[in-house]
Amino acid sequence: MSDQMTAPTRAAADTAAKPLLEVTDLQRYFPFREVQGLRMVKATVKAVDGISFTLRQGQTLGLVGESGCGKSTTARLITRLDEPTAGSVVFEGRDITHLKEHELRSIRRDVQMIFQDPYCSLNPRHTIGSILTTPLKVHGLHKGNEKRRVQELLELVGLNPEHINRYPSEFSGGQRQRIGIARALAVEPKLIIADEPVSALDVSIQAQVMNLLAKLRDELDLAFVFVAHDLGVVRHFCDQVAVMYLGKIVEYGDKKKIYEAPEHPYTQALLSAAPDINVARGIAPKERIRLVGDVPSPIDPPSGCRFRTRCWKAQDICAQVEPPLMTSVEDTTSVRAKRDRGLHLQACHFAEVKTTLVAEVPAEPAG
């Protein structure tokens, strides 16, 4: 079950198929009133500000970035738990951007979500059986056979099917996350949005849940949008990665390229800031980048390139012109066409490849 084998075949099959999910220029502004002195002033938080991506069946897209970059809002917009201000979300050729609540039911079956905190996302007063039966009843699936389906699901995620009458409080964090995964899988979705699914778990449990997700993805041919701040987890799990900063995608491309030869300064800084366990083995990265300061407020993001206030390459042009998402390679086709062909995209006026940020681990002898 090696990833290297499945990834290319998956990708090859996909180019012919039409995309599962198309997100175009997605925006979400949150208006609010603020007291300034004695006056009330209207302001907006630009949580997500024009992002686009495409996802095909079986593909996994990772959204990474720091808190406040809009990655969770994006997840909520795709699942339509929240309505976009502008832009469009097209799922299997159907525009779901502004569907009404009752029209969303069919989408809810195909798009499911796994939440971060397994303590808050399960109702403490419901048994596991009832938590897992509810989605089946709502969608009228496995009528009369619900109990058997629930036991199947529990087995699928590695829990004891006899525990069907227990309450969430009787399970550990890792087990609860498995219940959350079973609930998402109950209605046989095509796309799963996972919002930080392992960040509340301990390292040893995290690995168990990651393995489970990878197994399910391969067995059930699921597409994933995987939101996480942990770069290691994203590298392990995803095919494509989109790096976000202040509501925008600053770099997008194949996982290997993003991690080994990032082009955007923010991606480079992010990779460089993550502490590396290999330092213990005496293998340190050749170069370190340390950013100064914090992420600016999304209420009033910097003009031009949003990263310029923390960027060491920033020049006058960065404040005036917002760099578009583009390839470093000569190419005249549209942004969408480039993305579809798997080209690497970045949004920087002075992009250059850096390969010195991650420690080079000598290849382990085959064994």
Place this chain on the structure above:
Amino acid sequence: MTATANGIATQSAEATSVGDVVLDVDDLSVVFPTEEGLVKAVSNLSYQARLGRTLAIVGESGSGKSVSSMAVLGLHNPKRTQITGSIKLDGIELVGAPQSTFQKIRSTKAAMVFQDPQSALHPFHKVGKQIAEAYLAHNKVSRSVAEKRAIEMLDLVGIPNPKRRALQYPHEFSGGMRQRAMIALGLVNDPKLLIADEPTTALDVTVQAQILDLVNDLQKEFGSAVILITHDLAVVAETADDIVVMYAGRGVEKGDAKEVLAQPSMPYTYGLLQSLPSHSEDLAELKAIQGSPPSLLNLPPGCSFHPRCEFKDQVPGDACWTQLPEWRPTPGLANRQLRCHLPDPVRTLQEDEGVR
């Protein structure tokens, strides 16, 4: 401030130079009696923190890493906690000591930086005032001197425009800035020991890097001892000198931080490292430790880790089930101690790594 007044015994000489032991924790146990029984949060834990060095206490949630450090500062409710063993901070015995002793040593000898600066700073008071108050509590100076000191401290931890910032409230600070203010608050009385409890867990990676650099720089400047409590092994690799790995309330392996992470000798440490999705390597499947940590109400007999250990059948007899392993030097590794029954742990783990 010297703490010799009020009959506090100074049993050994105070630590003054780099490498001297500031904190000596010996056979510490912390037990919480509850309705369901005794929760053994920490059992027989021993470690030492030395001036100028960073000691990392590593473990998963519920392993007792925070509970043991809170005992150092007397932050447990004495009515609901049974603490036994010995904690010697700069020669002062703290187990069984009265609250007045703790009030004297807090901030002057040992200070703590908490995980969540949002809840650790008082939301109603200005940041500068909070720091000045900590200084006033232990020094006979005027308020204006203390306030000046607070501004100095804010400047020291890299807060731009400290004069203006000192007059702001915690909610006006960003997460990283708040954690810097926490550190300033911790260091205002120049303690010999700084306990940082998951100081960067609530922060973003780029800010985490800044804060870790700051703690390292300040330690070099002040030469104090730092105890870093964390679950993040990569952070340990980059910052710590020494390490204690904890599992279910017990220390299971200790030694030089980099050496332990490069070549673990206890199956739990090894399992933790194996389960990391290291972002420098691509693996098809992560190697997880099976099962989950035991309940502290009902610890398994023998070695607490044995229900999850995949090497237990390599131990002759049933020692893993029946006998609690004692601390012993790891065979074949200098400067390393572990609690494990494996006859030759280093070779066993190396062979396992080769097989995969």
